[in-house]
Amino acid sequence: MEEWKEYKASEFCESVTDGTHDSPRPKDEGFYLITSKHLKDSYIDFSSAKLISKEDYQKVIQRSKVEQYDILFSMIGTIGNTFRVTSPKIEFAVKNMGIFKFGGNNLNSKWFYYWLKSTKAKEYINTRVSGSTQGYLTLNSLREFPVLCPNYKTQETIVSILSSLDDKIELNRRINENLEQQAQALFKSWFVDFEPFKNGKFVDSELGMIPEGWKVCELGNLCDSISITHPCKKGELIFLNTGDIENGFVLTNKYMNIKDMPGQAKKSIKENDILYSEIRPINRHYAFVNFPAHEYIVSTKLMVIRAINEKLSIRLYQYLTSDDIINELQHEAESRSGTFPQIRFENIKKLKILIGPNNIENQYTEFIGNIYKMIFQYRKEIIKLEHLRDTLLPKLMSGELKINDFNN
Numbered sequence: 001m002e003e004w005k006e007y008k009a010s011e012f013c014e015s016v017t018d019g020t021h022d023s024p025r026p027k028d029e030g031f032y033l034i035t036s037k038h039l040k041d042s043y044i045d046f047s048s049a050k051l052i053s054k055e056d057y058q059k060v061i062q063r064s065k066v067e068q069y070d071i072l073f074s075m076i077g078t079i080g081n082t083f084r085v086t087s088p089k090i091e092f093a094v095k096n097m098g099i100f101k102f103g104g105n106n107l108n109s110k111w112f113y114y115w116l117k118s119t120k121a122k123e124y125i126n127t128r129v130s131g132s133t134q135g136y137l138t139l140n141s142l143r144e145f146p147v148l149c150p151n152y153k154t155q156e157t158i159v160s161i162l163s164s165l166d167d168k169i170e171l172n173r174r175i176n177e178n179l180e181q182q183a184q185a186l187f188k189s190w191f192v193d194f195e196p197f198k199n200g201k202f203v204d205s206e207l208g209m210i211p212e213g214w215k216v217c218e219l220g221n222l223c224d225s226i227s228i229t230h231p232c233k234k235g236e237l238i239f240l241n242t243g244d245i246e247n248g249f250v251l252t253n254k255y256m257n258i259k260d261m262p263g264q265a266k267k268s269i270k271e272n273d274i275l276y277s278e279i280r281p282i283n284r285h286y287a288f289v290n291f292p293a294h295e296y297i298v299s300t301k302l303m304v305i306r307a308i309n310e311k312l313s314i315r316l317y318q319y320l321t322s323d324d325i326i327n328e329l330q331h332e333a334e335s336r337s338g339t340f341p342q343i344r345f346e347n348i349k350k351l352k353i354l355i356g357p358n359n360i361e362n363q364y365t366e367f368i369g370n371i372y373k374m375i376f377q378y379r380k381e382i383i384k385l386e387h388l389r390d391t392l393l394p395k396l397m398s399g400e401l402k403i404n405d406f407n408n
Contacts, residue, residue: 003154004399009145012112014103016143018075019064019094024056031057032092036074039081039097044072052093060093069109073098073116075137080125084113098142110159115147118397150399157403158396165389172378172385179378183371187318190364191354207354214356220349223274223316226304230268230297234258240298242277245287248321249379250275261297267304269293272313274305274320276348280341281329288317290376303345311365314372319353 009016024033030051038045052060066072068088074081075098102109115121128141149155189195194202194211201212210216230237236255241262244252269275270293277285278301285302298304305320307313319325329348333341355361395401 004148004150007147007149008143009100009112009147010143012108012147012149013100014105015101016139016145017064017099017101018139018142019097019099020060021096022060023095024052024060026050027053030054033057033060033095034072034092034097035095036076036078036081036097039072039074039078039083041081042083044083044092046092049092057093060095064094064099066090066092066094066099067101067104069102069104069106071100071102071109071113071116073100073142075139075142077134077136079129079135079137080116080122082113082116084109098137098139100142107156107159110163111149111155112147114159114162114393115149115397117393119394120148120398121145148398154403161396162389162393165385165392169382169385169389172382176375176378176382179371179375183318183368183375184322186364186368186371187322190360191356207352210354211356214354214360216352217355218349219316219319219351219353222309222312222353222355223305223307223349225345225349226267226269226273226306227300228268229266232258232297237261237295237297240275240296240302242279242285242299242301245275245277245285245302247284248287248375250287250289253383255295258297262299266300267298267302269296269298269304270306272307272310274303274307274313274317276303276305276320277301278303278342278344281326281333281343282341284321284326286321288314288372288376290372303348305345305348311362314369315361315365316353318368319351320348325351 019035026033028051030053032046032049033052034044034046034049038049066085067090068085070085072083072085072094076096100109100112102112124146125137128137129135130138150158197211202209203212205214205216207216236257238253239256239261240250240252244250269289271289271291273289273293275287275289275298277283279285289296305316307316328351329343330341332347333343356364392401
């Protein structure tokens with residue numbers, strides 16, 4: 001390939017090493033110890049990570065110190081998830097994961113990060129995975145990782161193109177996080193602290209003191225669990241399993257032939273439905289259907305919750321996805337089953353929700369609806385940008401798409 005050279009990772013990086021193999025005792029406070037299972041797709045999930053003492057942390061980083069622009073790579077279990085460290089301040093240690101070190105070289109770090117997502121990199125990973133019960137890559141395989149790289153100018157241009165897309169995606173994600181915080185704050189203000197109604201009369205209820213004229217309802221009186229088999233017997237539809245929805249959004253729009261769908265793919269959905277996983281509520285596999293959905297079909301492991309009145313849909317969705325309710329349902333699931341903590345609609349229909357007079361509910365729905373409309377719009381833009389990035393990435397990283405062609 002003209003002007004492109006192939007290197008081993010041990011040549012392209014400053015060094016390639018791995019995290020500690022020791023198992024420091026967990027503590028109530030200290031520094032996070034991150035393992036391969038905490039590396040998700042481009043982020044670290046600290047929620048289940050253990051804390052270790054300062055003394056153990058110092059011992060770990062003597063051998064496996066993580067620095068700015070290093071790339072962390074999951075090499076056990078789910079293989080190939082990556083995280084590029086951009087902050088100069090690192091307050092965690094790592095165990096049983098690969099560390100590609102770049103000695104502060106930002107450009108090479110970015111290039112290698114995108115290379116790890118390329119088709120050729122994935123092909124290499126697939127040929128080097130060992131282990132029958134739990135797959136893993138050896139440290140030697142990481143050091144021998146082949147990487148193609150063009151001249152400096154081309155490398156810089158390609159990285160700039162991909163980085164600009166990732167920067168916009170990250171900006172949209174941060175905006176959405178802020179909007180979601182606003183939505184939760186509004187919910188708490190109206191339905192927990194009753195701030196707009198403090199000057200009115202309050203009465204006692206099974207949920208404590210509430211504004212007069214409000215009522216406590218069971219969710220089962222406001223929504224139902226829908227299990228309607230999709231009428232199509234042949235052709236292609238979009239199949240959603242539990243892993244295809246997360247934190248409110250549908251993550252795939254890929255069509256699949258009906259005959260190739262898993263046996264549990266049965267249920268139809270429609271706009272304004274709430275999709276809610278029966279397994280481990282704490283994993284937040286839920287979504288609001290804010291689009292025409294006649295071409296979608298979902299696994300029976302997803303509850304399809306439909307409000308009796310469409311105006312209630314976003315209100316019920318916000319309630320069911322609040323931290324308090326997620327934790328309550330998770331506790332209920334764990335008390336019933338250990339290996340796969342699971343809930344049913346029977347658990348959801350018994351939940352108690354506070355409903356205000358029609359004028360209050362309509363006013364709140366308008367406020368919250370506008371916020372979620374923006375959230376969904378930003379999410380839609382994120383999906384488009386991710387699709388563009390994922391389409392360009394393999395072509396740019398292989399040299400198939402020339403920079404001159406791109407500029408033209």
